[in-house]
Amino acid sequence: MAILEIKNVTYSYDKKRNVLNGMSGELVSGKLYAILGPSGSGKTTLLSLLGGLDVPTKGTVLFNGEDILNKGLDYHRRHNVALIFQSYNLIDYMTPLENTRLTARQEVLPILTRLGLSKEEAKRNVLQLSGGQQQRVAIARALASDAPIILADEPTGNLDEDTATEITAILKESAHQLNKCVIVVTHSNEVAKQADVILRIKRGNLQISNNERN
Amino acid sequence: MSFLKRAWLYVTRKKGKSLLLFIILLVMATFVLTGLSLGKASDNAQQELRQSLGGEFLLSVDYSQNNPYLITESMGETGTVMYSTKQITPEIVQSIKEIPGVKYCDANTESLAVFADMSLFAGNIPIDEEYSHSVKTRGVWRSDESGLFTSGSLTLTAGRHITENDTNTAIISRDLAEKNNLKVGDIITTHSNDETEVKIEIVGLFEPKAIESFTDQVTTYDKIQNHIFIDLATAIAIENSSAVQGFFEATIVVDDPQSMDAIISAVKEISLIDWDGFAITADNTAYDAAASSLKQLSQLVSTFLIIIIAVSIVILSLILTMWARGRIHETGVLLSVGIRKTSVFGQYLTEVLIIAVLAFSLSFFSGNMIAGQVGNYFLGQQNNTSAEQSADEVAAADPGGAVAGDDNFLSGDTTDENTTPELNVVISGTEMLQMFGLGILIITLSVGMASVPVMRLKPREILSKMS
Numbered sequence: 290m291a292i293l294e295i296k297n298v299t300y301s302y303d304k305k306r307n308v309l310n311g312m313s314g315e316l317v318s319g320k321l322y323a324i325l326g327p328s329g330s331g332k333t334t335l336l337s338l339l340g341g342l343d344v345p346t347k348g349t350v351l352f353n354g355e356d357i358l359n360k361g362l363d364y365h366r367r368h369n370v371a372l373i374f375q376s377y378n379l380i381d382y383m384t385p386l387e388n389t390r391l392t393a394r395q396e397v398l399p400i401l402t403r404l405g406l407s408k409e410e411a412k413r414n415v416l417q418l419s420g421g422q423q424q425r426v427a428i429a430r431a432l433a434s435d436a437p438i439i440l441a442d443e444p445t446g447n448l449d450e451d452t453a454t455e456i457t458a459i460l461k462e463s464a465h466q467l468n469k470c471v472i473v474v475t476h477s478n479e480v481a482k483q484a485d486v487i488l489r490i491k492r493g494n495l496q497i498s499n500n501e502r503n
Numbered sequence: 504m505s506f507l508k509r510a511w512l513y514v515t516r517k518k519g520k521s522l523l524l525f526i527i528l529l530v531m532a533t534f535v536l537t538g539l540s541l542g543k544a545s546d547n548a549q550q551e552l553r554q555s556l557g558g559e560f561l562l563s564v565d566y567s568q569n570n571p572y573l574i575t576e577s578m579g580e581t582g583t584v585m586y587s588t589k590q591i592t593p594e595i596v597q598s599i600k601e602i603p604g605v606k607y608c609d610a611n612t613e614s615l616a617v618f619a620d621m622s623l624f625a626g627n628i629p630i631d632e633e634y635s636h637s638v639k640t641r642g643v644w645r646s647d648e649s650g651l652f653t654s655g656s657l658t659l660t661a662g663r664h665i666t667e668n669d670t671n672t673a674i675i676s677r678d679l680a681e682k683n684n685l686k687v688g689d690i691i692t693t694h695s696n697d698e699t700e701v702k703i704e705i706v707g708l709f710e711p712k713a714i715e716s717f718t719d720q721v722t723t724y725d726k727i728q729n730h731i732f733i734d735l736a737t738a739i740a741i742e743n744s745s746a747v748q749g750f751f752e753a754t755i756v757v758d759d760p761q762s763m764d765a766i767i768s769a770v771k772e773i774s775l776i777d778w779d780g781f782a783i784t785a786d787n788t789a790y791d792a793a794a795s796s797l798k799q800l801s802q803l804v805s806t807f808l809i810i811i812i813a814v815s816i817v818i819l820s821l822i823l824t825m826w827a828r829g830r831i832h833e834t835g836v837l838l839s840v841g842i843r844k845t846s847v848f849g850q851y852l853t854e855v856l857i858i859a860v861l862a863f864s865l866s867f868f869s870g871n872m873i874a875g876q877v878g879n880y881f882l883g884q885q886n887n888t889s890a891e892q893s894a895d896e897v898a899a900a901d902p903g904g905a906v907a908g909d910d911n912f913l914s915g916d917t918t919d920e921n922t923t924p925e926l927n928v929v930i931s932g933t934e935m936l937q938m939f940g941l942g943i944l945i946i947t948l949s950v951g952m953a954s955v956p957v958m959r960l961k962p963r964e965i966l967s968k969m970s
Binding site: 340342343372379383390393 | 504509512513516517832833835836837838839840841842843961
C-alpha cells in the first residue's frame with residue numbers, strides 16, 4: 290500500500306501558470322526515490338507539498354490513505370516526515386546531539402556514531418564540523434524522529450563527490466534497511482543512479498519509472 | 504526537546520547577544536524602577552504634606568446684606584454693633600465634628616470683658632480708661648480644638664482644657680496667673696452688661712510660644728498674656744444680650760486638603776444650619792502653594808515613566824525584530840521539523856524572560872543607586888522654579904518692598920516650615936513587583952510584535968527566505 294499518494298495535485302504561485310498540473314502518483318516504503326527535472330520544473334515545490342510545508346492549489350496529498358490536512362500540516366511534519374536540506378539547516382548554537390534530539394523519540398548517540406560521528410564530535414558545536422559531517426547530523430536528525438518518510442532537497446549539493454556518495458549510500462540504506470520512504474530532489478546523476486524509482490517532472494506532470502540499474 | 508531547554512541553550516550559548524539584551528533590560532528596568540519609586544515617593548510626600556499642612560475653611564455669620572437675620576444696634580456715642588440672630592450652636596459644631604475627615608472644629612466667639620480686680624500686662628497702644636481692665640475673652644466649644652492650641656502657639660501647662668459641657672470655666676495665661684497670684688481652681692470675677700456678677704473658675708493655665716515684642720503695636724486687651732478662654736455658656740452670661748447666643752465663627756480643619764470640597768459639601772447638607780445667615784470661606788492656599796512643587800514633580804515623574812515605557816517598548820521591539828529576522832533560518836528549521844509556532848514563540852519569549860529575571864533582579868541595586876539622585880535633581884529643579892515663581896509673585900504684589908504687619912504670630916501658620924518637602928525614595932517589594940509585571944508585559948508585547956511578521960509566514964515561505 291502506498292504510504293504517500295498525490296492525487297490530481299495542481300500548484301500555482303500566481304494563479305496564471307501551474308507549476309504542477311494535475312499530478313498524481315503513489316510512493317511506497319522501503320524505496321529510494323529521486324525527483325529529477327530541470328530548474329524551475331517544480332521539484333522543490335512537490336517536495337514542499339509532500340512535506341506539508343505548503344498546500345496544493347488543487348488536489349490532495351494522502352498519508353496512508355488519509356488527507357494530510359485532516360490532522361494538520363504541523364502534525365504531518367512532526368510525525369510523518371523528516372526533512373533534509375542542501376544547506377543542512379542545523380541549529381547553530383547546538384551540538385549534533387542536541388540538534389538530533391530536537392524531535393527525537395529514541396536515543397540519538399548510536400544513530401550519530403552509526404553515521405560516522407565520534408562521541409567527541411557529537412558534543413561539539415555543529416559549526417565546528419565539516420559539511421559532510423553536518424549533513425550526517427541532518428540525516429541523523431531525520432532518522433531519530435522515527436518518521437516513515439524522509440524528504441531530502443539536494444542533500445549532496447554542497448558536498449564533494451566522495452562525501453556525496455557516502456551520504457547517498459546512507460539514504461539508500463535508510464530506505465532499504467529501515468523501511469523508510471526516502472524521496473530525494475536532485476540534479477546529480479550519481480544520486481539518481483542509486484535511486485530505486487525515478488520521478489521526472491515534465492510540464493507539471495509526473496513520470497514515474499523504475500530505475501533499471503537497481 | 505522542550506522549548507524551555509532550547510531557550511536555555513540559546514541564552515547560555517549566545518553569550519554576546521544575551522549580554523547585550525541583559526544590558527538593555529537592566530537599563531530599562533532601572534529607569535522603570537526609578538520612575539515607579541519616584542512616583543511612590545512623590546505620592547507619599549504629598550500625602551505627608553497634606554497631613555502636616557491640613558486644610559481649613561471658615562463657617563461664619565454672614566455679615567453681608569444678604570443675611571436677613573442681621574441686626575444693627577446703636578451703642579450711643581461709641582458707634583454701632585452688628586450681630587446676627589442666627590449664630591453657630593454647639594449642636595451645629597457637633598454635627599460638623601462628626602463628618603469623617605474633620606480634624607478640628609475651632610468654634611469661638613470673641614468679646615471684651617472687664618476684670619476689675621486683675622492686674623493686666625500693659626499694651627503700648629493708648630486706650631480709653633474704660634477699657635484699661637478689659638481683656639479679650641474667647642468663648643470656645645472646646646479649647647483643645649482651638650487653632651491657637653492645635654498649632655502649638657499656646658500650650659496648656661497646668662489644669663485641663665475647656666470642654667463643650669463646661670460652664671463658668673476659664674483658662675488664663677500662666678503669666679497673668681502669676682502676676683495676680685492665681686492658680687488652677689481659683690475663681691475670677693467679672694460682670695455682665697447688666698452688672699450681674701459672673702464667677703469663673705480657672706481650670707487651666709497656658710503658656711504662649713511667643714509674646715509680642717516691645718516694638719509690636721498692641722492694646723492691653725489684645726496682648727496674648729491677657730487673653731482668657733471661657734466656655735460658651737460663660738460668654739453668653741457675660742454678654743447677656745441677644746448679640747451673643749452662640750459662636751460667631753468656626754474654623755474647620757480637615758485631615759486631608761484634597762477632601763475639603765467633599766467636607767464642605769457635607770457641611771452644607773447639615774439641616775441645622777440656616778444658610779441665609781451663614782457663609783463659608785474656603786482657604787486652601789497654604790496647601791496649594793506647598794504642594795505645587797510636588798504636583799509638578801508628580802507630573803514630571805508620570806511623564807518620565809510614560810516616556811521610559813514607550814522608549815523601552817520601541818527599543819526592545821526594534822532589537823527583538825532585528826533579532827527575530829536574524830533567526831528566520833532557525834524559525835524555519837524548527838517549523839520544518841514539526842515544532843509548533845507556539846513552541847517557537849514560547850522559546851523566544853522564555854529566552855528574553857530568563858535574561859529579564861536576572862536583569863530585573865539586579866536593577867534593584869542600580870535603581871536604588873540612581874533613583875534618589877534623580878529624585879533630588881527633579882525636586883531641586885521644581886523647587887528652583889517654584890522659588891522663582893514665588894519671588895516674582897511677591898515682587899508683583901509688594902513692589903515697594905514693605906511687607907505689612909506681623910500680627911500673624913499667633914496664627915499658628917507653620918507653612919514656611921513645611922514648604923520644602925523631602926523625597927524619601929525607597930525601592931520596596933511593591934515597586935519590584937510592579938516593575939516585574941510591567942517589564943514582563945513590555946517584553947511579551949515586544950516579542951509578540953517582533954515575532955508576528957515571521958510567525959505569519961508559512962514554513963515554505965520561511966524556507967524560501969532562508970535560501
